[in-house]
Amino acid sequence: MDHLLTARSLFGTTMAFHIIFATLGVGIPLMVLFAELLYQKTKDRDYAIMANRWTKGFAILLGIAIPSGTIAGVQLSLLWPGFMEVIGKVMSLPFQIEIYAFFVEALFMSIYVYAADRIAPWMRILSVTLVAIGAMASAILITNVHAFEGTPAGFRIENGEIVDVDPWAAFFNPSFVVTATHVVLSAFMTGAFVIASIAAYKMLRTHNHKRLYSFHRKALMLGLTVGGIFSLLTAMNGHESAQLLHEYQPEKLAAAEGLFETQSHAPLAIGGYTDRETQSVKWAIEIPWLLSFLAGNSFDTVVVGLNDFPEEWWPPLFVHTLFNAMVGIGMLLLLLSIIGFVWNKVLKRKEFPRWFMWPVISAGPLAMLGIEFGWIFACTGRQPWVIYRMMKTEEAVTQSTNLGTLFILFTIVYIFLFIAVVLVFKHYFGRHPVENELDKHQNHSLLV
DSSP states (O other): OOHHHHHHHHHHHHHHHHHHHHHHHHHHHHHHHHHHHHHHHHOOHHHHHHHHHHHHHHHHHHHHHHHHHHHHHHHHHHHOHHHHHHHHHHSOHHHHHHHHHHHHHHHHHHHHHHHGGGSOHHHHHHHHHHHHHHHHHHHHHHHHHHHHHHSOOSOEEETTEEESOOHHHHHTOTTHHHHHHHHHHHHHHHHHHHHHHHHHHHHHHTTTOHHHHHHHHHHHHHHHHHHHHHHHHHHHHHHHHHHHHHHHOHHHHHHHHTOOSOBSSOOEEESSEEETTTTEEETOEEETTHHHHHHHSSTTOOBOOGGGSOGGGOOOTTHHHHHHHHHHHHHHHHHHHHHHHIIIIISOOSSOOHHHHHHHHHHHHHHHHHHHHHHHHHHHTTTTEEETTTEEHHHHSOOOSOHHHHHHHHHHHHHHHHHHHHHHHHHHHHHSOHHHHHHHHHHHHHHO
């Protein structure tokens, strides 16, 4: 690989690893909050057990999210000094405020974990609410740097110098709200479907144990309900994202849909792959006029094609496949939620069929894949720019050598950390199975 590609691959691998734990670090606290609220409302001890166990899982994930996030921060400075020079002068606010968001999250996480049984119910709810808010704020603040890359604001570069700096204009750049909303909604959706996946797997294993099956069924319905709501909201936010691309990054939208010629009544291409030679999307299903409508709420909206831009500005054309995979996974997850709701609430069936459970088991991993595809699409679709129309990625990269060696070493570290977190999960929850907590609660109820 050449120097630039090696640097991008090293940082991309770091982020691909970190984003797993960062996403769950936002999504899982919300599920804990919902379980805690349901417990306080219904006094059903099962929800308190869920909240407790999910909090333990969140703590394990946090143990990996923190060092991997630290590595990502260090690599930003080491690999992209040109970019960080701009960030240091213009866009340092999110990094500064994020420290306080993490402080809030860590403080109230400690209160909830170590003092949950000794504080009032309202304080339990307040504590886990602030944990969720802190996690969400951290994600928003860091993601805002990415939003700034796509829609830079608050400064100019004149004769190689950064001038007219306005940090708040940079902070509240044009894509801040849409991008932050999309990140939070998709993280909430992913956390819910990961919970649903685990519950579905446990239901298959405990099918003949009514008490365990009932416990995991409650977790499944909570996961599907929350996941379904946020998958729908994520899809709605995706419409706003398309309009944002149409206005601020038109070549990225054109690449996402494989559109080469500028046109009104532009079709939406679903599936297939983009063929540069024929300038078409092979094997795609085209829905007439829909892309124009998504871009501007009107079928006669003119969507700019790739041929209106210099070819060196074109993003890699495979982003069409990434975009379709992300959207396809989101639609599948929404469908699973609808089926689960109809089966349980409308048809009033107590047990779910196996043909439904296996897709639900895959929902959590698929949601994580959707996050990965979406992140790669967002960053790769901005290429060749690190700061859109202002600084190219090749201008920001470090001149240090031996990045290939670092790439191999860090990849080994990430593999080791991933194996370690799996073993910790297996060891802890293997030694503390949920049936022990259910039996403990049942024995306590009998004594009372």
